[in-house]
Amino acid sequence: MRIAADALQPQIFEWAKQRPKHANANALVGQQRALNALQQALSIGGRYAHGFVVTPAGMRTSDVLQQVQNQQQWVHADKFDWVYVANPESASQPLCVNVPCSKANDFLIKLWEVLQADVAVRKPLIDFIKEAYPSERVARYLELIADKTFDDLPGTELATVIVTHDEHEPFMMCDRVTEASLFGSIRLQSVEGTISSDLHLIEAGAILKANGGVLAIDAEELLLQPGLWRKLKYILKTSEFDWPQPGDSNVAAYYQPQAIPVHLKVLLLGERDIYAQLRELDRDFDNLFPYLADFSSHYSISQEPLQAYFDYLAYVEREAAVLPLASDAYPALFKFVTRITDFQTELSLDTIAIMQLLREACAIARERNATAIAADDISSALKQRESREGYIAELSRRAILEGQVYIETEGEVIGQINGLTVITAGGHEFGEPTRITATVHYGDGDIIDIDRKSELSGSIHTKGVMILSAYIANVFARNEAMALSATIVFEQSYHEVDGDSASLAELCCLLSALAEAPIQQGLAITGAVDQFGRVQAIGAVNEKIEGYFELCRTRGLTGHQGVIIPAANLSQLNLADDVIAAVKADKFHVFAIEHVGEALELLTQSEQKQLYAKIEQRLNELQQIEREVSWWRRWFN
Incomplete structure (x- = not known):
């Protein structure tokens, strides 16, 4: 057609x-499936309800998540400001207290006033603080220091604010994942030759900064850092954040701030391959991350x-x-x-x-x-x-035009056909025709793939050759073996050949050689074939057509050139304006077929029945010769 x-x-x-x-x-067009998944994940609390977000290439993740957050108003747990305060019972184990959002500095002022006041008159002030900052941790700490003064506290610092935020701030993104950026750190200082740490040297990471809200983490960056994934899982499973020891292993310094309870929603951001590997290799992953938000890279106007x-x-x-x-x-x-x-x-x-x-x-x-x-x-x-x-594509085409690579685009030849391939170089794809030839000779019915014999054939290409061999055997050798063998090869191909998109071209080339029917060299062909001769879809159809068109246009369009493609690829056609103009002017043609018989009729300008009849006649003649030879062999043996 x-x-x-x-x-x-x-x-x-x-x-x-x-x-x-x-x-x-609107950045969320066409993403309803993913939006529903996020809504489900973010509306359910608990430590086993986190999500994985599939982020396709080209998506601006921060824009998308920001708009989702604005629409869905993510809320999961109460957010607090977290403050570390000096522990009167241990200089190396500061205590953590939580106060309402944006109240940390006010709390520290009141705490300072308590310690400055005389012990005998502190009770009203302590009661006011308990009422203004309702928190069990605050109440316990106030009881602990009710009769203490500044001199009773270790070190020179009263407190440090670890995390402060307002209640309605957006999610937090951690796309540059390191141990310090995700988990925070405790730095060391040297005072008069003594290595130690102090309150102001405690720095929170993304987990604590997002505590009570949503934390989005780049999955690939996380998994590239040894040990971080295991550490994150432990925090999510225990809902508690323990600080690591400060400094490296060569420095002897003990400083262990009190653990902070963690209640947050984690969204891992990454490609589908990472999601599949985590599900396969980590037995905890499905439990911790049961929700998949699969963002699409396409918008289907047949459905939307x-x-x-x-x-x-x-x-x-x-x-x-x-x-x-x-x-x-x-x-x-x-x-x-x-x-x-x-x-x-x-x-x-x-x-x-x-x-x-x-x-x-x-x-x-x-x-x-x-x-x-x-x-x-x-x-x-x-x-x-x-x-x-396009430099590599230009060099490839020049090699053909200068005759270094032999490709014919006019005339007719028996057992020779122009297949269509696609080459990827540096991320750029371009189509390139390739010459496929086939010869036949007396034998036992084998079809020899020279590329496979020379170890230049990939597994998928080898499968394609086996399929076309099965088709020929199904049509011409149902009752007895063929007395004819054949060889097939990609000419002037010096690298591995893979894929099954040339199997239709190889089959037509073999049938041309068997029937001794010449093939029109102005037509190039691509397509996969099954054992019954049905033509199946292939990839990169536009690049293949345009690559062959460019060669024909450079040599000069004759009106007899064109390409044959599977009908299943019609929905993928999106050709360059030059190709469309040439087709409209009847200088170039695109044919779509569903069966190998249609391809043969276009390529040989003969009916399929006539071609197959020639092949049957030739095989019968050879089969008669085979019987006579076998009789003489048995006689002399």
């Missing part, structure tokens, strides 16, 4: 017409309204701080965001990638003193990016 030019890209112009007059910036995506784009434009988009820029932007996802009805939620493109386009627009970003600005930005990253 020949594909019309209109089907080679998404309906980007129709989408642009649906742009609303006003859009409300397109209007909401304009709200997401408004958020991206705001964060990118660029010129406004002109009306003709939206189709170009839609083409870009669908190209990232590889599906015509999926729009990308990769905030950083879209911001980068808009900023590049904005710079181009400002150079021409424009007041808005136009479609040409976005196209120019993409062309500049292609120029920056």
